[in-house]
Amino acid sequence: MLLVSSREEGLWVGEQTNAAVAKAGMNRKMRGRASAMAVETGAVVLLFLVAALLGVSANTDSxxxxALNVLYTSMNSPPQLTNWVSQNGDPCGQSWLGVNCSGSRVTTIKLSGMGLNGTLGYNMNLLTALVELDTSxxxxGGSDIPYNLPPNLERLNLAGNNFTGSIPYSISQMIALRTLxxxxxxxxxxxxxxxxxxxxxxxxxxxxxxxxxxDVLADLPLTDLNVANNQFTGWIPDKLKNIRNLQTNGNSFGTGPSPPPPPPPYKSPPYKSPPQRPAGPTTTGNSIPSNDGGKHSKLSGGAVAGIVVCLVVVGAIVAFFVIKRRYWTLRRGGDPEQKEPLSPIASGLKDSFKHMKSIRIISTIGKEELQKNVSMNLKPPTKIDLHKSFNDNDGTSKSFTRKVSLSSIRIHAYTVADLQVATGSFSADNLIGxxxxxxxxxxxxxxxxVLAVKKINFSAFPDHPSDLFIELVANISRLNHPNLAExxxxxxxxxxxxxxxDFYRKGSLSDFLHLIDDQSQTLSWSSRVxxxxxxxxxxxxLHETCLPSVIHNNFKSSNIFLDNELNPHLSDSGFAGLIPNQEYQVSEENIGYRAPEVTMSGQYSLKSDVYSFGVVMxxxxxxxxxxxxxxxxxxxxxxxxxxxxLHDIDALDQMVDPxxxxxxxxxxxxxxxxxIALCVQPEPEFRPPMSEVVQLLVRLVQRANMTRMCGADGQSWRRDGESRDYEP
Incomplete structure (x- = not known):
């Protein structure tokens, strides 16, 4: 056992006490520092949260x-729009004039009477939370209303500006719109x-x-409609006359009640057997009593006669189509004796038609006569009068109902003699296409x-060429647009x-692009756009203004003619509705313009025209x-x-016309x-309407013009692959 002196023990105890006191003081100091650090950290976190909350309320959706940056630039950066800038900025946090927000989204833009010029931005469709736009x-304007408008608008006011053209198709997609x-x-x-x-x-x-x-407004749920001081014609639909606030003065509306709608296309009524006299009480032992009050299930003589007549009618119809098919095959150069599969009904009736009376049909096509023996028992019309419909007494024309009065055609009627003199009797020297x-x-x-005369080939009209031609003239004469051939x-x-x-001296777009010689004029890029x-x-x-819509069906560069200022004029418009799809010539040239669905089914649509337009582009x-x-x-x-x-920049440069x-x-x-990529998509439903294509091209031109106004010169374009600073 170790013995320690009292002095040493006291020293040891003192040292232990001092150490304990020092340790306690150090712990208190550390706790104090920790507490201070905690307070500082809490303050920093609180400040951060406050800043974050303030930032959320101030920062506008990108x-x-x-969209507002582009809008500001498109309106030529007007100084009266305080706080607006052309790049970045914070419309909601910086209180841009006329802009109201909800959270980080812009909900209303009200810029009425601000002396603004220029046009609306090309990307306003990005403003998906906008419910009101007022730039009245x-x-x-000075051009069409842009296509890409905010899609969820409830109120749109563009009144009192200089917008031209047509109402963009995109407005029809604003299902929430209440005021326009x-x-x-x-x-x-x-x-x-x-x-x-x-x-x-x-x-x-x-x-x-x-x-x-x-008429297109008749089914809208309108309570206020003002169409005053326009050039509307026709009648005010009855549905619109009940509108609470209706203003129609300053137009050319007809007076009196609106006329009834045109009758639907003629359809032959179903066959009805001749009326039969009521049958008296039967005394035949073969009749079978029933619960129909004395009627019998046995067919009467009249019913049998009706069935026979029906069979004869069906047979005649089948015979007509068989003969018509053979006739048109011959006119197109086919072999009249070529064996073709017939339907079972046609096959069964074929022999019975051999005994019908044979007559001779002569069809005049230009200066040639085509003669063919056809088995029919009907007499065809002997003369075609191009100024009236076929004889109503002729059974072959009773189902034809399209009749157009010559008095409704407002363009000049030439004589054959006039046109023969003007064309040198249609000489080859004057043939231009x-x-x-x-x-x-x-x-x-x-x-x-100087005019261009199109001599229509009779084979383009399968039935009743005279009436179809007059209707064609009437329909085409109603088309009126500066980019259509007049x-x-x-x-x-x-x-x-x-x-x-009209004769266009520069010729067709196809000639400009593909007939290259020493005298050829190269189209600049701006001319092509x-x-x-x-x-x-x-x-x-044709698609969105004409009622009903007009499908062109033959859109190609050889049908686009250029005037002296290189403005395009589309020809052959209005033919499609009168001529069946299969009547169009399927040449090597046309194949390149045909949409996939046309190649597969032969059926044209508005979206087929869009595809053909993409090919021309x-x-x-x-x-x-x-x-x-x-x-x-x-x-x-x-x-x-x-x-x-099309989406590869390097490859695109290599594709451009040399x-x-x-x-x-x-x-x-x-x-x-x-x-182009949008227009030539294989699926027609994914191709845009032509109004959207127009707006895409309008924005392309606007961007180019805007950049030129900023001081760009011609040297800023690409040349030989060299990149420049300015590119619209």
């Missing part, structure tokens, strides 16, 4: 910022596209240049007027069907033909070769290619 009483004010502009066309606007109650169209009828419906000749008249007159006499159009836009406007008019971009057998097999079809490369010599803005080229 898409909304982008300004000087915006387009008054006091220069808009001229209204489309049949409002069937989805089930909430629209207020619609103002006054003081514009609208034409046509207002040949299309699906006939040859085109240059005609020079004594008054120095029908000047017609001739319908002595078995001739002729149309006269201009031609694409004008052609798109022509199709937009490819021609403008590449300078190549739609189908070219002289090229390697993988490059013969322009669409198949070009489509995979005639441009690299003189084009690369961004403009890229956007042009984007529009």
């Amino acid at each position: 898409d909304d910022v982008n 009483k300004n000087n915006l 004010n387009l008054g006091h502009n220069d808009i001229s066309t209204i489309n049949d596209m409002f069937n989805q606007l089930t909430n629209l109650t207020t619609f103002y169209l006054q003081n514009n240049k609208f034409t046509g009828t207002i 040949e299309g699906s419906f006939g040859r085109v000749y240059k005609a020079k008249f004594n008054d120095h007027k 029908l000047v007159g017609y001739c319908s006499e002595h078995g001739q069907c002729l149309l006269t159009y 201009k031609i694409a836009l004008g052609s798109a406007r022509a199709l937009e008019y 490819l021609e403008l971009l590449t300078g190549r033909k739609p189908f070219d057998r002289s090229r390697p097999r993988s490059e013969q079809s322009l669409v198949r070769w070009a489509t995979p490369q 005639a441009l010599q690299g003189l084009y803005p690369s961004k403009s080229l890229s956007r042009f290619a984007d529009a």
Whole structure:
């Protein structure tokens, strides 16, 4: 056991006590520091949370910022819009003039009477939370209303500006829209596209240049409608007369009750057997009693006769179509004796038709006569009068109901003698082209007027050529658009069907692109965009302005003619509704323009025209033909070769028409290619309507013009692959 002195023990105890005190003090100090650190940390976290909350309420959605930046620039950066900027910024947090928000989203834009000019932005569809847009009483426009408007608007007010053209198709997709004010502009066309606007109650169209009828508005749930001071015609639909606030003065509406709608196309009534006299009480032991009050299940003689008559009628119909098929096969150069499979009914009745009386049919086509023995027991018309319908007493024409009065045609009627003199008796020297419906000749008249005369081939009209031609003239003469070839007159006499159009000295777009010689003029990039836009406007008019819509069915570069200012004019419009799809010539040229669904089924639609338009845009971009057998097999079809490369910048540069010599803005080229890709999609439902294509091209032009105004010169375009700072 170790013994320790009392002095040493005291020293040891003291040391232990001091150590304990020092340790306690250190612990208190550490706790104090920890507490201070905790307070500081809490303060930092609190400040961070506050800043974050403030930031959430101040920072605007990036898409909304982008859309408002472009809108500000499109309106030429007006200084009166305080706090607005052309790049970035915070519309909600910085209280941009006229902009209201909910959270981080812009919900209303009210800029009425601010002295604004320019136009609306091209990407306003990004404003998906916007419910009200009011830019009324300004000087915006000078062009069409942009297509990409905010999609969820409830109130849209563009009144008192300078917008022109037509109402964009995108407005018809605004299912929440309740108020639409387009008054006091220069808009001229209204489309049949409002069937989805089930909430629209207020619609103002006054003081514009609208034409046509207002029948397309009849089914809207309107309570306020103002169409005053336009150029509307027709009658005010009865449904609209019940609107609470209706203003229609300053138009050319008819007076009195509106006429009844036109009758539906004629259909033969179902066969009814002749009325039978009531049968008396039967005494035949073969009759079987029933619960029908004395009626019998045994067929009477009249019923049997009715069945026989029905069989005869069916047989006659089958015979008619068999004979008609053989007749048209012969006219197209087919072999009349060629064996073709018949339906079971036709096969069974074929022998019975051999004993029918044989007559001789003579069909005049130009100067040739085609003669063929056809087994029929009906007498055909012996003479065609081009100014009236066929004899009503002739059973072969009773189902034909299309009749157009010559008095309704407002264009000039030429005589055959007039056109023979003007064309040198349709000499080969004056032949300037040949299309699906006939040859085109240059005609020079004594008054120095020069026209193009299209001599229609009778084979284009399968039935009743005279009446179909008159209806064709009436329909085409109603078409009116600056980018359509204007029908000047017609001739319908002595078995001739002729149309006269304005003559365009620059020729067709196809000639410009594909007939290259020493005298050829190269189309600049801006001219190509201009031609694409004008052609798109022509199709937009046919598709979305005409009622009913007009499918062109034959859209191609050889049907686009250029005037001295290189404005495009689309020809052959209005033929499609009268001529069956199978009647179109399927040439090597046409194959390149045919949409996949047309190739598969032969059925055309509005979206088939959109596809063909995309092919023409490819021609403008590449300078190549739609189908070219002289090229390697993988490059013969322009669409198949070009489509995979449209989104590859390097490949796109290699595709451009060498005639441009690299003189084009690369961004403009890229956007042009984007529009092509949309149009030539294989599935028709994914192709855009032509109004959307028009807006894509309008924005392309607007961007180019805007950048030029910023001081760009021609040296900023791409040349030989060299990249420049300025590219629209």
